[in-house]
Each structure stands twice: as structure tokens, then as C-alpha cells.
Amino acid sequence: MSFFCPEPYKNLSAKTTGDWYPCCISGEESVHYHNMNIRENKILEFYHSDFMNKLRKDQLDGNMSEEVLTNCKKCIIDERLGRRSRRLKMIDKYKNDNFDILQLDSIKIKHIGNLCNAKCLTCAPSISSYLAQELYDTGEYTGPIVIFDDITKTYLEGIKEAIPFLNSIRIVGGEPIINPRTWEFVEWLVNNKATDTQLIFTTNGKVKFKKEHILLLKNFKEIKIAVSIDAYGKRNNYIRYPSPYEKVIKNINSYLELTKNIYISTCISALNVGYLDELEKDISKKFPNIPWVNDNIVQFPEIFRPEILPEEIKISYLKSSKNANKFLSLDIPSDNKKFYDMLRFLTKKDIIRNTNMYEFYPEFKKYEL
Numbered sequence: 001m002s003f004f005c006p007e008p009y010k011n012l013s014a015k016t017t018g019d020w021y022p023c024c025i026s027g028e029e030s031v032h033y034h035n036m037n038i039r040e041n042k043i044l045e046f047y048h049s050d051f052m053n054k055l056r057k058d059q060l061d062g063n064m065s066e067e068v069l070t071n072c073k074k075c076i077i078d079e080r081l082g083r084r085s086r087r088l089k090m091i092d093k094y095k096n097d098n099f100d101i102l103q104l105d106s107i108k109i110k111h112i113g114n115l116c117n118a119k120c121l122t123c124a125p126s127i128s129s130y131l132a133q134e135l136y137d138t139g140e141y142t143g144p145i146v147i148f149d150d151i152t153k154t155y156l157e158g159i160k161e162a163i164p165f166l167n168s169i170r171i172v173g174g175e176p177i178i179n180p181r182t183w184e185f186v187e188w189l190v191n192n193k194a195t196d197t198q199l200i201f202t203t204n205g206k207v208k209f210k211k212e213h214i215l216l217l218k219n220f221k222e223i224k225i226a227v228s229i230d231a232y233g234k235r236n237n238y239i240r241y242p243s244p245y246e247k248v249i250k251n252i253n254s255y256l257e258l259t260k261n262i263y264i265s266t267c268i269s270a271l272n273v274g275y276l277d278e279l280e281k282d283i284s285k286k287f288p289n290i291p292w293v294n295d296n297i298v299q300f301p302e303i304f305r306p307e308i309l310p311e312e313i314k315i316s317y318l319k320s321s322k323n324a325n326k327f328l329s330l331d332i333p334s335d336n337k338k339f340y341d342m343l344r345f346l347t348k349k350d351i352i353r354n355t356n357m358y359e360f361y362p363e364f365k366k367y368e369l
């Protein structure tokens with residue numbers, strides 16, 4: 001059976017390490033099959049590489065080769081669990097597209113690095129410098145704190161070559177708004193007249209755009225902003241620590257002065273799957289015209305997968321929350337070991353951050369370690 005996926009034709013990505021990936025949820029180890037990165041390899045070189053051609057062909061033929069198994073493990077797991085994977089969503093999204101011609105929908109810009117002002121519980125040091133610092137301080141991480149790639153001539157030439165075949169550029173961090181490298185790159189796009197391309201920011205909404213940045217952004221034909229919010233009120237601050245909910249809401253209002261093309265994105269995890277209704281109610285009241293996107297379910301770290309929750313908690317969420325029914329099923333077995341690993345993880349974070357999980361999840365108290 002075919003495992004065709006539009007992503008390697010449509011949306012290429014680079015991670016904060018500078019390595020190229022066929023899509024934004026590719027398994028990190030897939031880089032070992034090509035060793036191509038933004039410093040040495042232009043984007044179209046990666047697009048046309050032997051690795052990408054083999055991946056596309058294997059997917060089309062349903063040949064679950066090592067490359068497919070390594071690169072596509074998130075979609076494989078989602079589909080095994082009966083969920084609508086990114087692959088299936090993309091098949092719908094691009095159903096009328098011609099894959100024989102080069103027409104990229106987006107590239108993700110991550111060379112700006114992991115500089116971030118939040119340390120979300122579900123995040124990793126490669127994506128948040130703030131989290132990297134916390135883990136470094138507790139001796140749980142020894143890698144670099146701030147990770148980024150200097151933009152090379154090869155990289156910029158590659159972007160220039162790709163622009164005629166590109167609908168949008170998505171700037172992802174870390175937190176791109178606070179990162180000076182974002183603004184150097186945006187300025188380069190303006191100076192190189194690459195302003196017909198839609199520019200998309202993925203932000204945690206903690207800060208506003210500065211005046212000089214708004215002036216730069218006004219050069220672009222279209223700006224789009226994806227704001228990540230994982231829960232209503234103080235629970236958002238706990239999960240996306242620290243992210244004061246009201247401040248994020250206020251900042252969304254300021255983004256609306258720049259563009260109406262905004263959506264709110266929620267990453268579904270064991271920490272919010274029972275509490276989505278209150279978020280939906282509040283954002284639909286405050287922003288009736290802003291879409292809410294909630295199709296990304298945490299797979300890694302595994303301890304935050306919604307399905308690991310004990311059956312008793314799942315049943316109570318399924319009873320109390322309309323949205324929980326979209327993401328939880330009693331047919332998928334709970335995982336006690338992972339649930340207790342999650343409690344251990346949260347207990348440690350509560351001590352470091354002076355927070356208290358039971359304030360937000362009284363249903364976990366019964367299982368206290």
C-alpha cells in the first residue's frame with residue numbers, strides 16, 4: 001500500500017542544527033542518510049538529492065525502507081493509533097497539486113536558532129535556549145545553550161534560487177520575534193526584493209513586534225502569524241512556562257494591527273487534553289475571526305502523549321470535555337510507566353520553578369509519588 005506524502009515536494013525544513021529535513025516533523029536521525037545542511041547545500045540541491053528522490057519513491061511505492069521508517073516515524077505512529085497524521089492532512093491539502101513540477105509551498109527557517117524566552121514543559125534544549133540553560137544548571141544537559149547557524153553565501157544563494165518556486169517562508173525558533181538573526185534575515189529578504197513571498201511567524205506571543213520591525217514587515221505582500229497557546233489562563237503559564245495568558249492575548253491584539261492573517265495553534269498533550277473546551281470558549285469569544293488549529297499531537301517526549309493517561313482520568317476527561325473526545329480513545333491502552341515518569345518529571349520541574357502541578361491537575365494527586 002502506498003505511503004505517498006506531499007511534504008517532501010511541498011514543505012522543506014531545516015532544524016536549529018542547520019540540517020535539512022524533508023518536513024518539519026521528520027525524525028532527527030534521518031539526517032544520517034544524507035548529511036546535507038544549510039551551510040554547504042543549497043535548498044534545491046537538497047530538494048533534488050538522491051535521498052529525497054529515494055524517500056519520495058519509497059513512500060509512493062509503499063516501500064517502508066529504513067529512510068521512510070526513520071524519517072516518518074511520527075506519522076507512522078499517528079496512523080497506527082488511528083489518528084489523522086500530518087501525511088494524511090497534507091494529502092487533503094494538496095489534492096489538486098501537480099507533484100511533477102517544482103512548486104514549494106514553504107520552507108521553514110530555523111537557522112536563526114533556539115534563542116527563546118520560554119521553557120515549555122514539552123520542549124527540548126535544541127529548540128529553547130531558556131530550557132537549555134535550566135537543564136544545564138541542573139546538570140541534566142551539557143550541550144550548548146544558544147544554538148544558531150551563521151548564514152553562509154551558499155545558503156543565501158540557495159534561497160534566491162528557490163524564491164521563484166516558493167509560496168511562503170516560515171520563520172520558526174526558538175522565539176523568532178526576539179531573535180536579532182530573524183531581523184537580519186528579514187532585512188536581507190527586503191534588500192533582495194523577495195517580498196512577494198508570504199512571510200509566516202510562529203510565535204509564543206510573549207512579545208510585541210518593535211516599531212522598526214513592523215516597518216520592515218510592511219514591505220511584504222503578506223504576513224501571517226501563528227500564535228502558540230496550549231491552555232486557558234494560568235495553565236498556559238504552567239505548560240509554556242512562563243507565558244502569562246493575558247499578556248499573550250494582549251499581544252495578539254497588537255499583531256492584528258499588522259495582519260488579519262493570524263491563527264492560534266495548540267499542541268495537544270496529556271497536560272491539556274482535558275482542558276481544551278475552556279480555551280476554545282475564551283479564544284472564540286475574544287477572537288471570533290481567528291481560527292484555532294489543534295491538529296498537532298505530542299509524540300515526543302513520549303511521557304506527554306495524551307494516551308498515556310490512566311483510564312480513570314481519560315474517562316473523566318471524556319465526560320467533561322467535548323474536545324477530549326477528538327483526541328482520547330479508551331481503545332488506545334494507557335501507559336502507567338510513562339504516566340509515572342511524567343509525574344516524576346513534573347515534580348522535579350515544580351521544585352526548580354516553584355510551581356505546583358496539583359493546582360492545575362488535581363486529578364493527578366491520587367497518584368502522587
Ligand code: SF4
Nearest residue numbers: 005007023072075087
Ligand atoms: S510521512 Fe509524515 S514525517 Fe514523513 S514526510 Fe510526510 S509528513 Fe513528514
